[in-house]
Amino acid sequence: MKKLIVVLMLYCSTSPVWATDAKLENIQVETSVQAVERGVDDLMNNCHSCHSLKYIKYRDLATFGIDKKKIDEWRGDQPIDAPLAGLMSDEAAMQSFGLVPPDLSLMTKAREGGASYVYSYLLGYYNTPEGMTGNHIFPETKMPDPLGISSATEPAQRDELRKTAHDIVSFLSWAADPHEQERHRLGYYVIGYLVILTLLLYFVKNQVWSKLK
Ligand code: HEC
Numbered sequence: 001m002k003k004l005i006v007v008l009m010l011y012c013s014t015s016p017v018w019a020t021d022a023k024l025e026n027i028q029v030e031t032s033v034q035a036v037e038r039g040v041d042d043l044m045n046n047c048h049s050c051h052s053l054k055y056i057k058y059r060d061l062a063t064f065g066i067d068k069k070k071i072d073e074w075r076g077d078q079p080i081d082a083p084l085a086g087l088m089s090d091e092a093a094m095q096s097f098g099l100v101p102p103d104l105s106l107m108t109k110a111r112e113g114g115a116s117y118v119y120s121y122l123l124g125y126y127n128t129p130e131g132m133t134g135n136h137i138f139p140e141t142k143m144p145d146p147l148g149i150s151s152a153t154e155p156a157q158r159d160e161l162r163k164t165a166h167d168i169v170s171f172l173s174w175a176a177d178p179h180e181q182e183r184h185r186l187g188y189y190v191i192g193y194l195v196i197l198t199l200l201l202y203f204v205k206n207q208v209w210s211k212l213k
Pocket residue numbers: 043046047048049050051097099100101102104107111118121122138140141142143144146147168
């Protein structure tokens with residue numbers, strides 16, 4: 001009986017959270033270089049015309065292992081240390097949308113729901129009976145359906161767009177914390193170093209004490 005009450009209390013206390021999250025499709029992002037590379041490729045084709053990623057430099061992409069030839073194509077005559085600036089000026093954006101599209105560098109960290117939010121938002125567009133485009137996740141959004149999911153009717157076509165959105169979001173998650181893998185690697189070195197140091201000190205201690213005995 002006690003158990004039941006606890007379960008019921010848990011259910012009541014968390015159900016409002018489920019209610020708001022219910023619309024989001026929960027996804028796991030990919031962290032491989034291949035997925036991130038497909039993602040930045042898709043982002044350059046579908047998002048870069050309006051959005052910047054000012055905290056990511058072309059060099060960061062190269063350091064992560066993304067194809068140098070592609071990076072050179074994207075950056076054109078910009079230096080390798082240039083950030084991924086958007087292609088639309090603030091004035092032009094204000095005229096078209098009445099606001100400037102937000103920078104995407106930290107987007108998966110900035111929104112509740114993170115990667116799942118951005119993924120669901122990109123795929124959340126639909127056609128209204130009045131012939132307009134709506135969005136289930138962000139109904140009043142000024143962004144026009146960037147992947148064209150609202151007009152994709154064929155299941156194969158929709159699957160393809162889901163993959164594209166998944167790759168873009170994997171890239172955006174990497175972009176929000178590009179040094180994560182480096183940090184993990186450093187962590188292993190530090191732990192290895194501490195283990196060796198502990199062993200050495202243990203032997204030194206034994207040596208010193210054996211003389212004292
Ligand atoms: C034609 C210009 C345009 C393109 C292309 C575009 N966006 Fe946007 N985006 C906007 C505008 C404008 C907003 C601001 C929406 C608002 O706040 O109403 C926005 C907002 C966003 C947001 C923030 C939503 C929020 O919660 O505030 C995300 C995330 C986003 N875009 C991702 C993308 C991705 C990913 C792509 C490429 C697949 C893309 N956008 C392509 C114009 C664009």
